[in-house]
Amino acid sequence: MIPIGGLQRFSSIDYPGLLCATIFTQGCNFRCPYCHNPELVKKDLFRPPLSCTEVIDFLKSRINKLDGVCVTGGEPTIHGQNLKDFLEEVKKLGLLVKLDTNGTNPELLEELLKKRCIDYVAMDVKAPLSGYAAVTRSPIDTYLIHESIRIIMNCTQEYEFRTTVIKSLLTRDDLGQIGILLKGARRYVLQRFVSSRVLDLEALNDLLCNEYEVEQVAEEMRNYVESVAVR
Numbered sequence: 001m002i003p004i005g006g007l008q009r010f011s012s013i014d015y016p017g018l019l020c021a022t023i024f025t026q027g028c029n030f031r032c033p034y035c036h037n038p039e040l041v042k043k044d045l046f047r048p049p050l051s052c053t054e055v056i057d058f059l060k061s062r063i064n065k066l067d068g069v070c071v072t073g074g075e076p077t078i079h080g081q082n083l084k085d086f087l088e089e090v091k092k093l094g095l096l097v098k099l100d101t102n103g104t105n106p107e108l109l110e111e112l113l114k115k116r117c118i119d120y121v122a123m124d125v126k127a128p129l130s131g132y133a134a135v136t137r138s139p140i141d142t143y144l145i146h147e148s149i150r151i152i153m154n155c156t157q158e159y160e161f162r163t164t165v166i167k168s169l170l171t172r173d174d175l176g177q178i179g180i181l182l183k184g185a186r187r188y189v190l191q192r193f194v195s196s197r198v199l200d201l202e203a204l205n206d207l208l209c210n211e212y213e214v215e216q217v218a219e220e221m222r223n224y225v226e227s228v229a230v231r
C-alpha cells in the first residue's frame with residue numbers, strides 16, 4: 001500500500017468544481033525549490049504514515065458527502081502498482097479521483113487512465129524540457145515528461161497542465177517554449193507562487209511576478225492552449 005503522509009478531510013479547491021478529500025503521499029523524485037510540501041519530500045521530515053485502511057474507512061464514512069478524492073504528494077506515481085491498487089479501492093466507493101503528478105511515470109499514468117482509475121489528471125509542467133533538470137534539481141529523462149504530456153493530451157478524461165511562475169527560474173522565453181510544448185492542450189493553469197514554507201526559500205529571491213506580468217503570460221499562452229487560467 002502507499003505511504004500516506006496526510007489527509008485533508010474536506011477541500012473545495014483541490015478538485016475543480018467538486019468537494020473532495022485530499023490525500024498526500026510521501027516521497028518525491030524532484031526537489032523543486034518552491035515546493036510547499038517539504039515534509040512529503042525530505043525523508044527526515046516524514047511523519048509516520050497513515051494506514052490506507054484507515055483512509056479508506058474514512059472515505060466510506062463520507063460517501064454521499066464528498067464527490068471525490070484528490071491524490072497528491074509528494075509524487076504519487078513513484079508508488080507504482082501500489083498506487084493503482086489504492087485508487088481501485090477508492091473507485092469501488094463510487095468516488096471520482098483526481099491525480100496530481102509531475103509526469104515522470106508515463107507508463108503508470110497511461111495504465112491508470114486506460115483502466116479508468118482516474119477521472120481528472122493535473123500535471124505540473126515545470127519548465128521547457130531543456131530546463132527541467134535545473135528547475136527540479138533532479139536528473140530527469142525528459143522523454144518521460146514528453147510522453148506524459150502526449151498521453152494526457154490524448155486521454156478522454158478531464159485534465160489540466162500547470163506551471164508555477166517564478167521569475168528567477170523561468171524566463172518569458174521559457175514560458176513561450178512551454179506554450180509550444182502544450183500546443184493544442186485543452187486547459188492550462190498558471191500558478192502564482194505564494195511565498196510561505198518552501199523547500200529552499202533562498203533560491204527564490206526576486207521571484208514574484210505581479211498580476212500584470214502573469215496576465216501577460218496568460219495572454220501569450222492563449223495562442224497555444226484552449227483555456228488558460230491564473231490561480
Ligand code: SF4
Nearest residue numbers: 028030031032035074
Ligand atoms: S513541488 Fe516538486 S518537489 Fe514538491 S512535491 Fe511537487 S514535484 Fe515534488
